[in-house]
Amino acid sequence: MSEQPKASATAAAAVAAAPTPATSKAAAPAIPLEYSRRVVLKTIFESGDGGLRLVGQRVVIGGWVKSAKENRKEPVAPPPAQVVPSTHKSGPKDVSCTEILQSRIPLIRSFIKIFGGSNYSVSEKLEPAVAPMPPPSSVAFLQVSDGSSPASLQVVVDSSITILSQLLPTGTCIVAEGELKQSSAEGKHAIELKVEKVLHIGSVEPDKYPLSKKRVPLNLLRDCPHFRPRTTTVASVMRIRSALTFAAHIFSQNHGFLCVQVPVITTTDSEGFSEKFTITAVLEEEEIVSLEGVKTAIREKRKIVEDLQRTDSNKEALDVAKQDLEKTTELASQMEARERISKSKSSLKADNKRPQEFFSRQAHLTVSGRLHLESHACSLGNVYAFGPRFSASRVESPKHVAEMWTVEIEMAFSQLEDAMKCAEDFFKFLCKWVLEKCSADMQFVLKRIDKSSINRLQSVISSSFERITYAQALEVTDKKVETKLEWGTAFTTEHLSCLADEIYKKPVIIYNYPKQVKQFYVRLNDDGQTVAAFDMVVPKVGTLISGSQNEERFNMLNGRIKELGLVGEEYEWYLDLRRHGTVKHAGFSFGFDLMVLFATGLVDVRDVIPFPRTHGKISN
């Protein structure tokens, strides 16, 4: 039992692992960190002083180099005038170098004090060099990010510590220990890390690494989804996405909604006639050649090689035979390894010989979770789901990929207006949350992606959304939009943009749609022509939320299923909810990925989804 690793002790080592505890200057308390052996950079920057309160702290940090430069120095020796940084107009002054000189060559310290400018304090804390070293020939300034915040830390490494060239390529991972100092440069950094020990270097192969110091366009980044969160833009988007995820749960749970994990695998087509992915479970192919067979082959082939060697006949034939033997031996060892794994799982192994399909009926990936969610609303009251939804549509659209995350809300004892109100509150809550919790990232978005992003979010929070019927929407757009629509057809993106971006300039809720443009389960209004559905159309993005009061009357729903020629059997369980204890209920689907577009001002969902899946494209 003495083997127990001491997690807390090792983790704590990342802060103040200082071998010299006599840091009388240490102003701030130790920075908390958990489960990772370094100080998260966000905790350095977050208090608004850029980290100045932490000057003097010894920390371990880790991250990836975003950009770097190396400043070569003349060989340093007296006369001291040479030491004074005078060659750089902007750019960081070579303080680190002078600091090292201070500590290592006490004799010239006084000279430096005279010539070295005023905005850095003399470090008293560096350990005396263990062994005499050659004077430093260069210093690297690394901009290092660990993905916790849009800001990067300037990390200063002296060539006396490590070979600098290996640190410079963009994408290099570095874990380093050192002291936080006030930055000498006039630039954006308040503090920098003076590295004393490099603990880890994860190098890159620069010719193969897809990212560089320069900005890579977003469409090119899509080819390397596993690396693109290392860019400041995608990292900011991912942090905003994460905050929005949390906000969706907080809103729902705080309003008493219960989270229900509706199934991804389903036999129910929630939309009626949607393009779906079908699921099959292919049984592992039986090994065509058995391991025993391969071993026999090896023996035979070895015999051939030995024969050829003995007869010393044809050199070429021998090589071919040898290669053949090698290949077969490799195959055998792979098969053995696989068999070991199989055996180790043997306690779980079942009869794998049955040729039938996995499920008794054809199953596919869910298009929408609303129908399944309804069943829980009609038991538990207010419920929500948050998960991936799928569409096999081959349409290329910047607002659509095959796998998208959706928040669905369903409420029993509720009607259309309740759902519209809830959708509005939900959307406003998320906007507010992003502004409050992601201010650094939103500032970055404002500067680098979309100047109107913060305004757009603020205006949503303060505005009262427009509510108009389908008929009204048709009327007001008719004068403005080129494509004229007949009553009973769906709006085009042109119409929606006209409403949200031009006419009302705020979110617009369109309701009471003609029944033919909405799903079979939406409740028929008393006019017999329109249904209790709504879409929330928002500026820049289009339809963000689609909702409805669903048909609670058995005969109406059953009639609609028949009218459309849907496969009745598929919906029997759904009809059951009307057969037994039916009640009015309403809900909506919220396009989560589109919300990330709305918040960031980006225009293509492929840039806000970690691994987007589109027609023809998949590589990981």
Place this chain on the structure above:
Amino acid sequence: MSEQPKASATAAAAVAAAPTPATSKAAAPAIPLEYSRRVVLKTIFESGDGGLRLVGQRVVIGGWVKSAKENRKEPVAPPPAQVVPSTHKSGPKDVSCTEILQSRIPLIRSFIKIFGGSNYSVSEKLEPAVAPMPPPSSVAFLQVSDGSSPASLQVVVDSSITILSQLLPTGTCIVAEGELKQSSAEGKHAIELKVEKVLHIGSVEPDKYPLSKKRVPLNLLRDCPHFRPRTTTVASVMRIRSALTFAAHIFSQNHGFLCVQVPVITTTDSEGFSEKFTITAVLEEEEIVSLEGVKTAIREKRKIVEDLQRTDSNKEALDVAKQDLEKTTELASQMEARERISKSKSSLKADNKRPQEFFSRQAHLTVSGRLHLESHACSLGNVYAFGPRFSASRVESPKHVAEMWTVEIEMAFSQLEDAMKCAEDFFKFLCKWVLEKCSADMQFVLKRIDKSSINRLQSVISSSFERITYAQALEVTDKKVETKLEWGTAFTTEHLSCLADEIYKKPVIIYNYPKQVKQFYVRLNDDGQTVAAFDMVVPKVGTLISGSQNEERFNMLNGRIKELGLVGEEYEWYLDLRRHGTVKHAGFSFGFDLMVLFATGLVDVRDVIPFPRTHGKISN
């Protein structure tokens, strides 16, 4: 614009829609409610007084009848002695009846005061009857639940208000308005709702409805996943599940982990050789008969019918022809309906004729999100995912179905111990959360499912988990377990149960597994034989968490992929993470559904997953 529905006004109507505002007695403020037109029952019960503070409030409630009884009365008329409730020993007294008499027959009120017992106050607030009514002949006592809490509300309906028989079947939905009164019964209810107006009845077909007043065994309930959350047990489980979902996000986000939605559709087999579901996108079959063709057929068939009618020939032949025409007409109308829907979506319609597969490579449902998550850890630091994971294993096991939700955590700059510490904290946090936030449900679980549930959770919170190596675990179990294991084989459930339930009686973390029993990506220890993997085994459930420090060294990982004969191409992107900026990292997978088992004491995951998917079984 005047058509705008007033959501807030209609919602507010559920509380205090009282037509008589002169309720001087109203003790408590209006109960908040949002988005649904009724007071959520939980808000009535939650303050611990059973709702007594709300006596006198007029509310609208909605829910489903769990059980009901109807008490028939003798025709009520003077002499007043007959009115005094004396026939029921236990069971609710027929207060409602006497109350109605009080308000309607003021002359007998004084008699009732004398005989009517002491524990109810005389209501002064009922409206005078609009029209004279026949004396009530019976009263229904409904136990109504709306799924918000394990408690149900006693709802008292007089037969003068509605036909009681329609309310009595279990599963009936009722929305009713009335006044909350102190309960007259000595039973479990502190208050009850005296109904004044029934707003909605959703009846059931009792012979077809699968639930009844009596408890239906869980295994039978699995056949109706769309109704079973109406049972108190499954509803409690679903509320606990929802709370655990929230807790998982709260722990992660509060510790600075970013949520990443890793893909469900993938080409990467994260386990090496797992049984997977394959995805195909079947293009919608082209309509074999065109609508035009059907219309021609209709014309022809109509002509035949007319001909037959004119010639007045064969009665039978006419009937057949008529039926045939009818069928074809129905087909045409279905096709028209579908076409309308297609047209309405025309702005999104693409070229649907391409026969090729949807994705360029064979895609399947993800087995684990850890590899994809790693890519984001190696950019963003600490990340987590929470989503469905899939296995096409045909093994029947109470701990396994085809689709299960998993929390995955991945941390850069971290090692095995960090992951073990984080897993322990995560698990403890969830246990604590359930005890704090689900106390009513946990009390129900304690009473009806598992007496040890609360103790089990408390003991996790207070215990320090045992940590032993695989070798140690092998040693200590060897003496106790019948099945002897060789070093290098996986533990059976027997071994795991021996460790967690018998020897240590608390969660046990087993680490340093032989490499052959763990995934290819786990980091090889210096001994060359074991890997930096761990399992957390917990009492009653078995392995709840599996984690590892993953191989950050390119050559080691690449070698392992080759050694096992995995398809190298599939893992190129994953190897990239070691090619460029590699770093030590660790993480784990947390079996969310198993956590619900652990909290509730249930033994089969099919009972805690909303719509479980198992081999051969799917129906919705």
